[in-house]
Amino acid sequence: MVRNGSGCPDPTYEQALPAIRREENIRxxxxxxxxxxxxxxxxxxxIKDEGRRTVKVSRRMQVVNLYEHHILLRHKTGACESYQYNEFLQILDRR
Structure with missing residues (x-):
């Protein structure tokens, strides 16, 4: 553990570095x-319809967080969905 100027243990430094690294990775x-x-x-x-046909539905979602292997999205109802990045890029509607 790192010690500060007066010789007391200082955990702040060790806790700050992983947080900074995590933020850099997200950016x-x-x-x-x-x-x-x-x-x-x-x-x-x-979405599969009752009559065996497939219907394309457009949804507006808010990006909550970007993790190492997936992205977390939240619908306006509060429901969260996560997608792997390759799947997300395929269903993303660039407007």
Whole structure:
């Protein structure tokens, strides 16, 4: 553990570095995939209808967080859905 000037243990330094690194990784993912946290995106989802046909539905979702392997989206009703990045980029409707 790192010690401060008076010789007492200082856990703040060790806790700050992982948080800074995590934030840098999230910002890199935002830049890589072209979406930011808090942004509203439109996605197109195929839903099976009762009559055996597939209907395309456009949903407005808010980006909650970008994790290492998936992205978390929240619908206006509060329901959350997560997608892997390759799947998300396929259903993303760039307007």
């Amino acid at each position: 890199a993912r935002e830049k890589r995939y072209g979406v930011k946290r808090g942004e509203t995106v439109h996605i197109i989802i195929d």
